[in-house]
Amino acid sequence: MAQESRKTTGRSFWAWGLEALEPTAAQMASAGAALASRFGMKLTGQAPPRLQDVKLRRPRLKPPATLAEFCATGKFERALHSCGHSFPDRVSKFRGEFATPPDVVAFPRTEDEAVAALDWAYSSGAAVIPYGGGSSVVGGVTPPAEAERVVTIDLTGLNRVLEVDRVSRAARIQAGVLGPDLEAQLKAHQLTLRHFPQSFEFSTLGGWIVTRSAGHYATNRTHIDEFVESIRMITPKGIWESRRLPGSGAGPDPNRIVCGSEGTLGLVTEAWVRLQAKPRFRESAGVAFAGLAPAAEAARRIVQANLWPANCRVLDPGESATNAGLTGAQALLVIGFESSEVPQASLMRDALDIAMETGGKIVDRAGDSVPGPVAPGPVDRWRTSFIQMPYRWNELLGFGLINDTFESAITWDRWPDFDKAVRAKLGRAMREVAGKGDLNCRFTHVYPDGPAPYYSFTCPGRPGSEVGMWQEIKAAASEAIIAAGGTITHHHAVGRDHVAGYEQEAPELFRAAFRSMKSSLDPSELLNPGVLSGSR
């Protein structure tokens, strides 16, 4: 396959991230050895896939000459765009299996080219998959098996900050820009979007908007929904563009129907988004507790006190041991405050007072009000683990291991029972399917009325059977979440993998109404079919 047909540079076709950072054989062997010792069993790894060995079905569609210049039909791009990074995606890709690649990947460099690509694909009766960074972990960019032809439109060519309004702290930005490039362009203006999901490196502004991405920050402005002033979206019926406003009470908010639409209504090409000045003042603390319950209680009290910490993250004892270096008996509360304008020591003092009243012990403290150099502690260890996580996971492929995460949100009153139910059901599923397994939990976000718990599980599988085994465990997790009253997804979106849970969570009449709304924009039902609504 000709290298010259590549439009995407640097990316690995199977692993998270860059080709240059694919795990080495030594890294994988070391990861396998650690796993083997953790589970007390022998593990044999397999070698990563090679592009030359990959076989793809032939493209069933050819772009017209007018579009060919910005379209690709080669093996690399079609493989890269064939799915996201869910557990089944990771396993399939590692095996070199790409069941449903798109027939054509379009890389528009202008909105006009995006319109031309959409019009051509739509009039060809092709399913259209809007694609940003491809970081979906829920099948959100996977072409449906039943589609007779598929065009994926990769929007990363629309990657410029077009206009900056310094006084309002906002910018008009093309939706295909990846996180680091977005921040680099804003840096020149001493501004930041300050939206850092774990997928930041390989996800786009448009992807964040349509999946209702949640950033790294724990409270207040962390959801992309809150950053959006206006959205420009191309649809089969024309351009949808909302007015740029700081607030409005004029009818239902048009932006809020695009947020969460997951590419089923159109292709977002631009948005005006709210920015912030770079933080200059910072305080950070780690507080250890005798278990998860008092740490959660402290987090609840801090967030209900309206202190609005930038970080207020709870790690259960398992997570604290694995990723922050604590003993395994302690839960860790990570607290952070940031401001571009005013010192944060007083807010941190208020938060720590609450944490200590709730039985916490400060084990890490840094920031403007802490004199002298501070040695890296559990908070730093946790941060480093968090950032490197997707790359570490690359090393775990090929051992038959089953590892995944899922997240929810639940009100505080139901949280303890919710957690018990999820742990019980997931533990049983892992024992039944795999004989054993680990399950950790942390709160990624805390709201005045409840936490957003994020669970990570790992269990040994059988190479070749991992996906089936995962499906059983994932189904158990989803059922437990829905039965216990949580949301099927706090920030991973619905995609194709969460449709069953979504159908139980969202009001039936809302889903019917949304289908009517979609039909008015996408009468042939070609935009990301199967996402949000299941295959039809």
Next chain:
Amino acid sequence: MAQESRKTTGRSFWAWGLEALEPTAAQMASAGAALASRFGMKLTGQAPPRLQDVKLRRPRLKPPATLAEFCATGKFERALHSCGHSFPDRVSKFRGEFATPPDVVAFPRTEDEAVAALDWAYSSGAAVIPYGGGSSVVGGVTPPAEAERVVTIDLTGLNRVLEVDRVSRAARIQAGVLGPDLEAQLKAHQLTLRHFPQSFEFSTLGGWIVTRSAGHYATNRTHIDEFVESIRMITPKGIWESRRLPGSGAGPDPNRIVCGSEGTLGLVTEAWVRLQAKPRFRESAGVAFAGLAPAAEAARRIVQANLWPANCRVLDPGESATNAGLTGAQALLVIGFESSEVPQASLMRDALDIAMETGGKIVDRAGDSVPGPVAPGPVDRWRTSFIQMPYRWNELLGFGLINDTFESAITWDRWPDFDKAVRAKLGRAMREVAGKGDLNCRFTHVYPDGPAPYYSFTCPGRPGSEVGMWQEIKAAASEAIIAAGGTITHHHAVGRDHVAGYEQEAPELFRAAFRSMKSSLDPSELLNPGVLSGSR
């Protein structure tokens, strides 16, 4: 007309508020004299209407015996429910003119009765007007003239707090509860919704939700949209109920399509809403500036510093003179901080530092950190004016006066030109229509990316011609707002009066999509017809 057909107690059929607080002849004479001296002209008042003189068209529909017990067809209820409190509404009612009263007003006491009323009205082909407190200033509860029959469903019988979750600080509340009753019921639990729109006394939770009400607080949690955990709504197609969650990323937020739907999708009967503990710590300040521009600049800097004041209100020199007792040369910035948990002095200090750097002079200061009793200053005077405003307006009827308010929101970069354009266009319209007029402005809310300006205007009209004159001035204001890039409404909603502006503001494809969504729930298009979409 038999008194026994009344279901609503205490309300005036023509004035804002209670019958017992209708203005006396002496109050009206005194208000008229003040106006006459303000405009340098002779003003003759007219007497308020008497119910016995009011003539209503006959009811064109009769409730079935099964519903009769909770329905009213008498003059008082039909007059009371015939419109809201817009300027034309106030003038018509004062004249005793009720052009389009509903034929039947239903007062369901349970959700089952609300369903029965909706089913009967819908199957009768009647337009259905959901009615809460009736405080609409945009024609949101006015039966359309072209409807052949109209049933208004007054939901104030659904007025109970059903369930309180203290740990999550949330409650399940029936949507027909009026503000004071809601707060009284929550007080027993030491909790508050802390949502205080100016209409608080005569508006309901459900009304707030469907109109995207904005509360008294200037930043952060002030919009009802942010307080909603879940909504229960009855529609012609059945019950719409969202799951109670602190956050979710599962598809577009179903609650956000109900927020702003203004009764066109169904009748909201219940909601789970987020509550707060009662504030215990308070700081308040008034800061005077040499004009509106530096006061606005200070507000912008304070809100962009993420200090999240409960109050951050800017009054222009005219508003500061009229309602806060300042000189007429100064603008006033009102700053307030509140917390249930921690002292607020440090945040106030940060805010005042910014205000003084921007040229402000502290003219009022109160709160926990201010020792001793403090005499009421401009901030108190302003608060009292604000609360009494709707009652004061009752006294101004019958003099041919034209007085109204309108609000918008605009990003900071465009604010100065927006304000200039609005003042120029409105000033011209008032001069052309009325020869003269006053126009004041304040910011009701400030966002990091822009203010929500609220304009009040008063000019002399000709008794009998006020409504036509108002229409010209209102049209000029709406055109100016839309042309200068603002929203047609920040928190008064669209109703019937703002449809023309709304059609220019909201994306055309969104409005088409929303119509499709509505059709799926309301196939006969009988729910509040004409609201949001114009008469058809």
